[in-house]
Amino acid sequence: xxxxxxxxxxxxxxxxxxxxxxxxxxxxxxxxxxxxxxxxxxxxxxxxxxxxxxxxxxxxxxxxxxxxxxxxxxxxxxxxxxxxxxxxxxxxxxxxxxxxxxxxxxxxxxxxxxxxxxxxxxxxxxxxxxxxxxxxxxxxxxxxxxxxxxxxxxxxxxx
Amino acid sequence: xxxxxxxxxxxxxxxxxxxxxxxxxxxxxxxxxxxxxxxxxxxxxxxxxxxxxxxxxxxxxxxxxxxxxxxxxxxxxxxxxxxxxxxxxxxxxxxxxxxxxxxxxxxxxxxxxxxxxxxxxxxxxxxxxxxxxxxxxxxxxxxxxxxxxxxxxxxxxxxxxxxxxxxxxxxxxxxxxxxxxxxxxxxxxxxxxxxxxxxxxxxxxxxxxxxxxxxxxxxxxxxxxxxxxxxxxxxxxxxxxxxxxxxxxxxxxxxxxxxxxxxxxxxxxxxxxxxxxxxxxxxxxxxxxxxxxxxxxxxxxxxxxxxxxxxxxxxxxxxxxxxxxxxxxxxxxxxxxxxxxxxxxxxxxxxxxxxxxxxxxxxxxxxxxxx
Amino acid sequence: xxxxxxxxxxxxxxxxxxxxxxxxxxxxxxxxxxxxxxxxxxxxxxxxxxxxxxxxxxxxxxxxxxxxxxxxxxxxxxxxxxxxxxxxxxxxxxxxxxxxxxxxxxxxxxxxxxxxxxxxxxxxxxxxxxxxxxxxxxxxxxxxxxxxxxxxxxxxxxxxxxxxxxxxxxxxxxxxxxxxxxxxxxxxxxxxxxxxxxxxxxxxxx
Numbered sequence: 001x002x003x004x005x006x007x008x009x010x011x012x013x014x015x016x017x018x019x020x021x022x023x024x025x026x027x028x029x030x031x032x033x034x035x036x037x038x039x040x041x042x043x044x045x046x047x048x049x050x051x052x053x054x055x056x057x058x059x060x061x062x063x064x065x066x067x068x069x070x071x072x073x074x075x076x077x078x079x080x081x082x083x084x085x086x087x088x089x090x091x092x093x094x095x096x097x098x099x100x101x102x103x104x105x106x107x108x109x110x111x112x113x114x115x116x117x118x119x120x121x122x123x124x125x126x127x128x129x130x131x132x133x134x135x136x137x138x139x140x141x142x143x144x145x146x147x148x149x150x151x152x153x154x155x156x157x158x159x
Numbered sequence: 160x161x162x163x164x165x166x167x168x169x170x171x172x173x174x175x176x177x178x179x180x181x182x183x184x185x186x187x188x189x190x191x192x193x194x195x196x197x198x199x200x201x202x203x204x205x206x207x208x209x210x211x212x213x214x215x216x217x218x219x220x221x222x223x224x225x226x227x228x229x230x231x232x233x234x235x236x237x238x239x240x241x242x243x244x245x246x247x248x249x250x251x252x253x254x255x256x257x258x259x260x261x262x263x264x265x266x267x268x269x270x271x272x273x274x275x276x277x278x279x280x281x282x283x284x285x286x287x288x289x290x291x292x293x294x295x296x297x298x299x300x301x302x303x304x305x306x307x308x309x310x311x312x313x314x315x316x317x318x319x320x321x322x323x324x325x326x327x328x329x330x331x332x333x334x335x336x337x338x339x340x341x342x343x344x345x346x347x348x349x350x351x352x353x354x355x356x357x358x359x360x361x362x363x364x365x366x367x368x369x370x371x372x373x374x375x376x377x378x379x380x381x382x383x384x385x386x387x388x389x390x391x392x393x394x395x396x397x398x399x400x401x402x403x404x405x406x407x408x409x410x411x412x413x414x415x416x417x418x419x420x421x422x423x424x425x426x427x428x429x430x431x432x433x434x435x436x437x438x439x440x441x442x443x444x445x446x447x448x449x450x451x452x453x454x455x456x457x458x459x460x461x462x463x464x465x466x467x468x469x470x471x472x473x474x475x476x477x478x479x480x481x482x483x484x485x486x487x488x489x490x491x492x493x494x495x496x497x498x499x500x501x502x503x504x505x506x507x508x509x510x511x512x513x514x515x516x517x518x519x520x521x522x523x524x525x526x527x528x529x530x
Numbered sequence: 531x532x533x534x535x536x537x538x539x540x541x542x543x544x545x546x547x548x549x550x551x552x553x554x555x556x557x558x559x560x561x562x563x564x565x566x567x568x569x570x571x572x573x574x575x576x577x578x579x580x581x582x583x584x585x586x587x588x589x590x591x592x593x594x595x596x597x598x599x600x601x602x603x604x605x606x607x608x609x610x611x612x613x614x615x616x617x618x619x620x621x622x623x624x625x626x627x628x629x630x631x632x633x634x635x636x637x638x639x640x641x642x643x644x645x646x647x648x649x650x651x652x653x654x655x656x657x658x659x660x661x662x663x664x665x666x667x668x669x670x671x672x673x674x675x676x677x678x679x680x681x682x683x684x685x686x687x688x689x690x691x692x693x694x695x696x697x698x699x700x701x702x703x704x705x706x707x708x709x710x711x712x713x714x715x716x717x718x719x720x721x722x723x724x725x726x727x728x729x730x731x732x733x734x735x736x
Contacts, residue, residue, distance in 0.1 A: 013405050016405075016407075017405065017406070017408070020407045020408065021395075021407065024407070024408055024409050024410050025395070025408060025410060025411055051246070052245060053245050053246045053247060053248040054214075054242060054245045054246070054248065055247075055249060055250065055251050055396070055398050055409070056247065056249070056250045056251065056341065056343070057215065057251045057396055057412065058250055058251050058253040058254065058339065059253055059254055059256070059357075059361075059414075059439045060253045060254075060255075060329075061329045061330065061353055061354070061357060061437055062317065062328075062329030062418070062435050063256045063257060063317065063329075063418070063437070064315075064317070064329065065328070065330055065331060066329065066330050066331055066332045066333065066339070066353070066354060067253045067332055067354070068340075068353070068354035068355075068358055069250070069339050069340070069341050069343075069354070069358045070254075070357075070358070070414075070439060070441070071209075071210070071213040071214065071215060071361055071362060071441055072213060072214050072242055072247075072343070073216065073396070074214070074215075074216050074219070074242075074245065075248060075409055075410075077248060077400075089400060089402060089403055089407075091398055091400060092409055093215075093409050093410025093411070093412070094216065094218070094410070095216070095218075095219075135260060135308075136308045137304070138260065139260065139308030139309045140304040140306075140307070140308045140309075141262075141302040141303070141304060142261060142262050142279060142308075142309045143277075143305035143307060143308055143309045144302065144303040144304060144305040145277055145278040145279055145280075145303075146275045146276065146277050146278075146305070146309070147275065147276040147277075147278065149270065149271075149276075
């Protein structure tokens with residue numbers, strides 16, 4: 001039983017990670033438009049004031065070795081509580097508190113059975129599609145610049 | 160050393176700043192440049208300001224460039240100053256460059272690198288002729304789209320040769336779980352670990368690192384590098400907030416990575432193999448990433464038993480002088496009033512001259528000494 | 531590390547992040563500069579455990595991701611840990627020697643010598659211990675001397691045993707190492723930095 005609870009916990013964590021990633025990695029305007037298209041949204045309150053801070057971005061030596069500090073980046077942070085008490089947390093690159101609050105709202109909704117399906121259907125699925133389309137477009141531009149080597153074979157004709 | 164405060168410059172300073180603002184704006188008959196235009200159309204300048212400002216924020220870097228009238232070092236200073244006003248939430252998970260959404264990936268060493276040579280948006284094969292068409296509105300060119308996208312993952316050059324152990328594997332995280340050195344939190348200390356060196360180089364002045372790398376290639380160094388791989392594209396940044404206990408993706412950043420390969424002829428303990436110099440930089444900047452990788456490799460002379468003989472191999476010299484905010488501050492502080500210093504030097508030189516003249520006056524010195 | 535808990539029913543932090551933190555910092559600094567004087571922080575925060583108002587405000591003002599904090603491993607300790615971690619992003623540790631700060635209630639004052647006393651190179655890395663007392667008066671009188679104390683001064687916080695004060699006196703014998711103490715009750719605090727020497731009161735004792 002403990003194991004199945006843990007498994008359930010893992011599922012919740014993965015759902016929250018996915019929802020947060022989709023909101024954080026799509027443009028704020030796109031996310032906002034989708035939320036505004038919902039007929040109804042949960043009532044929210046900020047559990048702590050939204051804030052801008054820094055995250056130190058890390059890399060790895062040689063790409064996969066020991067970690068080192070690469071440089072910092074501003075991140076907006078928000079924490080939203082929805083009507084049933086569920087708390088969502090949002091951290092989004094940049095200084096846009098609205099974007100972080102949308103991430104926090106999505107994080108709260110994905111934990112609440114009353115909102116999970118609405119979020120999935122009307123927000124997350126379209127975001128995933130748009131993100132995939134955007135990434136495919138870039139990857140197609142890159143693919144067009146791939147070098148196709150060919151070797152010229154020179155046959156020596158008979159003398 | 161003594162400092163004397165002198166008052167009276169306030170009005171002159173205010174007016175100098177007003178004139179500076181007017182200069183920054185330039186001819187008011189010309190449309191004012193927008194921050195978004197700088198961000199989108201001068202994006203490599205923006206990238207450089209973010210990398211050396213050590214703060215990944217294209218919007219702010221563009222604004223800093225506008226405020227600094229295009230003075231890149233001044234803009235970097237503005238960004239560095241800004242970052243000190245923000246609290247730190249924490250440290251990201253290490254970004255995974257092998258999962259990069261690659262826009263460009265080339266290997267000069269290995270033609271048939273798996274995944275292929277992806278040229279990306281590069282100046283490399285342009286003729287460097289001024290394009291007079293751009294003097295007016297430029298052509299509205301669209302990138303060509305291949306029918307299929309690139310694969311999601313590009314194998315790294317290290318992974319290609321991994322089974323032969325021809326390439327060294329970089330050191331892993333320390334077993335004691337200690338955190339990487341952070342020069343925004345601790346003073347520079349020597350001897351420096353590779354983590355400390357790479358952090359300093361990642362924010363170091365591009366011109367300084369370029370010149371060092373160049374010097375080391377020309378003989379003032381011991382590197383004979385080959386470009387194993389350069390890749391540029393977007394990586395995902397993950398962060399684990401304390402209150403969540405699991406990592407979340409907070410966004411994507413563009414980075415440039417360079418793996419420089421150098422021979423190592425082996426020692427009693429280590430067989431001959433290739434060694435790496437590593438470069439990783441915010442934004443799209445291959446010149447910087449390559450220079451960083453060459454300097455990183457030069458600074459590893461002790462690991463491979465090379466005798467240090469050149470400036471590029473001296474970590475105190477390199478790390479103490481690579482930061483252009485510090486360098487610029489120390490050189491440019493000489494513009495500030497040094498009236499007292501100069502008064503002291505004036506008196507000193509006048510005294511020396513009197514003594515010099517007295518010593519050379521005919522007869523005097525000798526007769527005094529004789530009396 | 532204590533695992534992250536659900537964030538429901540999370541009590542709010544400072545109403546004004548910057549100004550409340552600055553006011554708290556200023557008053558704490560004054561209180562450490564004038565050991566033994568009672569200072570009212572005059573900041574409204576409502577930590578999840580009543581009585582921790584001042585200790586909570588100090589935590590909100592000072593803690594961040596670089597300051598591991600220790601709490602007693604009991605129900606109140608865990609509630610406070612969750613609240614402080616949420617607002618400050620600080621790691622919570624169960625190892626007193628790893629703690630930059632520690633918050634303890636009146637019933638479970640920890641062993642002073644289990645905390646980090648700093649080392650000769652970095653004495654400032656020692657633990658700062660915030661102890662919530664049932665009252666700042668009415669206990670056994672303690673004489674204070676040292677920097678910041680011009681006139682003879684004694685305090686009598688309630689709830690602290692003779693053994694506790696003995697351990698503090700012993701800790702102070704190894705100055706410049708040693709933990710810094712802040713005693714709190716409600717919104718009031720008394721600073722007892724490691725530079726303050728402590729002895730049972732000669733005036734009232736025996």
